[in-house]
Amino acid sequence: MRQAKSNNLQVGHGAAAGKVVPFYSVSTEEWRQIPKTIPNVMVLLASWIPLIALNIYLFRFAYPQRPELELGRLLTFSVIVACIAIMWAAARIAPWLALAATATLSLILEPEGTAQLVVLGCGCWFAFLALSGLVNQWRLIARLRRWRDHATSTVLIPSEQLRQLRIYRQLPTTLWYLALGSMLYPLLKIIWQFLTDAEQVFADVDRDRIDGFILGSVAMVLCLIVLLVRWVEQLIVGHLALEVPLAPGYGPLSFVAIGVVVAREPEPGTGCACTEPNEESKTSEYEQFVECLDRCSVHGISAVNALSAAEFTRLADQPWVYGEHANDRLVRASDRLVIAGFSGWDSKPVRLQVLTVFGQGTAAAANYLPQRVSEPISRAKRGLLWRNCVDTPLVVEKFNPATMRVLDQIPLGAKGLAGYAVRVPGQRPYLVDHPVA
Numbered sequence: 001m002r003q004a005k006s007n008n009l010q011v012g013h014g015a016a017a018g019k020v021v022p023f024y025s026v027s028t029e030e031w032r033q034i035p036k037t038i039p040n041v042m043v044l045l046a047s048w049i050p051l052i053a054l055n056i057y058l059f060r061f062a063y064p065q066r067p068e069l070e071l072g073r074l075l076t077f078s079v080i081v082a083c084i085a086i087m088w089a090a091a092r093i094a095p096w097l098a099l100a101a102t103a104t105l106s107l108i109l110e111p112e113g114t115a116q117l118v119v120l121g122c123g124c125w126f127a128f129l130a131l132s133g134l135v136n137q138w139r140l141i142a143r144l145r146r147w148r149d150h151a152t153s154t155v156l157i158p159s160e161q162l163r164q165l166r167i168y169r170q171l172p173t174t175l176w177y178l179a180l181g182s183m184l185y186p187l188l189k190i191i192w193q194f195l196t197d198a199e200q201v202f203a204d205v206d207r208d209r210i211d212g213f214i215l216g217s218v219a220m221v222l223c224l225i226v227l228l229v230r231w232v233e234q235l236i237v238g239h240l241a242l243e244v245p246l247a248p249g250y251g252p253l254s255f256v257a258i259g260v261v262v263a264r265e266p267e268p269g270t271g272c273a274c275t276e277p278n279e280e281s282k283t284s285e286y287e288q289f290v291e292c293l294d295r296c297s298v299h300g301i302s303a304v305n306a307l308s309a310a311e312f313t314r315l316a317d318q319p320w321v322y323g324e325h326a327n328d329r330l331v332r333a334s335d336r337l338v339i340a341g342f343s344g345w346d347s348k349p350v351r352l353q354v355l356t357v358f359g360q361g362t363a364a365a366a367n368y369l370p371q372r373v374s375e376p377i378s379r380a381k382r383g384l385l386w387r388n389c390v391d392t393p394l395v396v397e398k399f400n401p402a403t404m405r406v407l408d409q410i411p412l413g414a415k416g417l418a419g420y421a422v423r424v425p426g427q428r429p430y431l432v433d434h435p436v437a
Helices: 028-032 040-062 077-109 113-149 159-163 173-196 207-237 301-305 309-315
Strands: 018-025 153-158 241-245 255-258 261-263 289-291 335-340 368-370 385-387 408-411 420-423 430-432
Touching: 018 113, 018 159, 028 241, 040 077, 040 113, 077 113, 077 173, 077 207, 113 207, 153 159, 173 207, 309 408, 335 368
Parallel strands: 018 241, 255 385
Antiparallel strands: 018 153, 241 335, 255 368, 261 289, 408 420, 420 430
């Protein structure tokens, strides 16, 4: 495979300390051929809904008088939070958890007759889901290992980007807060009751609070188990840099596009207001970007509309040019980016900003970032998720020829983009499929 040097990506100042890893350029056909698996949302629904139904059947109908099933008193705030954390953290190991819960119920109740058949049927269903997911995960891991073995070059991952690959980052921050809260809240209530009790006898602590703490601890342990599973997967795959197509419509990976932003690093001598240190811009969820200001003399509306057609074409593939009007038309068929941390379903890769080799296409704009590796219901219908700097969705406004006066319209074919950019007074350009009348 021919691989040529590219200067599209720059090495940061901290690149001297890092890790050299194998690099593989994934062809478009290889990306298309990655086997599909059960969509994540279907895995969760197919695990939790039958398990909840099983518990309702056992609690309400089969064994309503069994004292060990009197769990209605446990429906406290902390327990509900713990359950949400458990269901969220489980991801693709949800069938294994449902299978373990079913086995536990079977050991406790020793069901007979119809109840035994129901429990056995649920257990078989969860086992099928779990084994199917395991097979699909190992198929993807085997493919990643094969790409690693076929790597013909290496890249250096800077230390600041290695930190983004730390194992605790594989779970969302909100999930950690939920798990910790569901454990600490009942624990604090237990401590408070114990300290305010004149006799300070631990046996007198409310059983409900202890049960809530146990369930919260289960949520935290589950988070750690998920991390352990993903750590093992990372060890098997190893550190690997992949150049992949920026293709929303196929492949196993979704992408997020950050709009209405420019790079945080200021361009010297430009007089850009967006990157002015004293400028009070929105707090960005994405550290590498700052808000693109409409009044900026470099990136603002007037500046964009004042560009000549040739100058505009030179910048036409940059999302900041269009602001909130940016959309998926900005993605070229040849756009690619380099990621690391892809180790299987549910892994969370990061985009690498390193000097590397590109053998398959051109470097995508820095605004495009990988999301968690999760299978959608339909890959073909998947598009980019456009977000702003505070990580809220961008609602794309469409060009309305009846109410908007056209300054000019510029074909984007010279940039490898389909469609036209339509400039209007007082607004950022619009992206349209066809010339406007």
